[in-house]
Amino acid sequence: xxxxxxxxxxxxxxxxxxxxxxxxxxxxxxxxxxxxxxxxxxxxxxxxxxxxxxxxxxxxxxxxxxxxxxxxxxxxxxxxxxxxxxxxxxxxxxxxxxxxxxxxxxxxxxxxxxxxxxxxxxxxxxxxxxxxxxxxxxxxxxxxxxxxxxxxxxxxxxxxxxxxxxxxxxxxxxxxxxxxxxxxxxxxxxxxxxxxxxxxxxxxxxxxxxxxxxxxxxxxxxxxxxxxxxxxxxxxxxxxxxxxxxxxxxxxxxxxxxxxxxxxxxxxxxxxxxxxxxxxxxxxxxxxxxxxxxxxxxxxx
Numbered sequence: 001x002x003x004x005x006x007x008x009x010x011x012x013x014x015x016x017x018x019x020x021x022x023x024x025x026x027x028x029x030x031x032x033x034x035x036x037x038x039x040x041x042x043x044x045x046x047x048x049x050x051x052x053x054x055x056x057x058x059x060x061x062x063x064x065x066x067x068x069x070x071x072x073x074x075x076x077x078x079x080x081x082x083x084x085x086x087x088x089x090x091x092x093x094x095x096x097x098x099x100x101x102x103x104x105x106x107x108x109x110x111x112x113x114x115x116x117x118x119x120x121x122x123x124x125x126x127x128x129x130x131x132x133x134x135x136x137x138x139x140x141x142x143x144x145x146x147x148x149x150x151x152x153x154x155x156x157x158x159x160x161x162x163x164x165x166x167x168x169x170x171x172x173x174x175x176x177x178x179x180x181x182x183x184x185x186x187x188x189x190x191x192x193x194x195x196x197x198x199x200x201x202x203x204x205x206x207x208x209x210x211x212x213x214x215x216x217x218x219x220x221x222x223x224x225x226x227x228x229x230x231x232x233x234x235x236x237x238x239x240x241x242x243x244x245x246x247x248x249x250x251x252x253x254x255x256x257x258x259x260x261x262x263x264x265x266x267x268x269x270x271x272x273x274x275x276x277x278x279x280x281x282x283x284x285x286x287x288x289x290x291x292x293x294x295x296x297x298x299x300x301x
Contacts, residue, residue, distance in 0.1 A: 011192055011195040013167060013189060014167055025098060025099060031100040031104075031242075038076070038242055040244045047216045051216040056086060059132065060090075069130035069131075070123075071093070071133075072095045072133045074095060074113075075096060076104035077096075077104065077105030080092040081111070094111055095113075095117065097117060098115040102115055118149060119146075126153065127154065130161075131158060135163050144199070147196075147200060157291075160205055160290040160291065161290075164191065164286060164288070165181035166193060166285055167193075168192060169286075170276070171218070171225060175225040175229070180238070180284075181217075183235075193286050196288065205292055206292065207289075208291050211283075211286065212285075212286055215271075219273075219274050220270075221284045226266055227262060236255070240256050
């Protein structure tokens with residue numbers, strides 16, 4: 001299926017068409033073939049752990065005495081597991097569509113998993129003091145309805161943490177349809193960070209901080225986007241890192257080695273782009289932190 005993306009003349013956000021819907025499930029290869037991790041390639045593990053642990057430490061440091069955490073699009077649940085380890089008094093709840101990732105998350109002791117998506121999950125009267133959406137916001141149809149839902153399930157002192165692909169990034173403008181984070185099969189919209197922050201404020205949240213520096217997401221995105229310029233299929237190397245079966249044939253092994261060499265060559269250009277994008281607040285992905293009943297600080301893009 002082919003997709004088009006249309007830009008809103010008012011706010012500059014980008015929406016996928018056709019059709020405007022969210023998937024009910026994801027194929028197993030979307031989550032990789034490994035039993036416990038998305039990637040089988042072990043050098044990826046410490047990078048993902050570093051990114052995940054950094055977020056968990058921030059959330060628990062800012063929310064040391066908070067008692068209920070919700071991760072929307074929790075994947076294998078490792079972020080919630082780390083939050084629970086740092087703050088044992090915090091109950092942990094994850095939302096993840098019924099999939100291999102949800103089955104991985106369900107193995108974590110003390111976790112509660114909903115498999116129906118944000119708007120169909122019966123959370124009852126639960127209110128959460130920590131809510132995270134790490135690259136799940138763009139997967140959910142109707143961002144306006146999602147923002148209203150976030151407000152409804154937040155308690156009076158909630159910390160909200162959202163990570164999204166950045167519509168205003170250097171990479172978006174440089175690579176266009178070849179951009180790794182475009183992911184047109186699954187990403188339904190790209191809301192401008194300024195627009196998202198303003199809309200969240202109307203629901204009672206107050207902006208705290210945004211972070212553009214994320215070498216794990218951004219440098220890998222740059223490298224794979226460059227590789228996409230030369231291939232008909234998108235994100236081939238990324239798919240190989242998740243699914244070892246792509247290397248069963250000799251042509252797959254040769255391709256994997258060539259992609260590895262090109263990754264090494266592109267490392268320093270990616271590092272330079274990451275430095276400049278962070279300096280000019282144009283990172284390929286952006287982490288936005290919001291709170292309720294807190295003072296606004298560091299309002300920068």
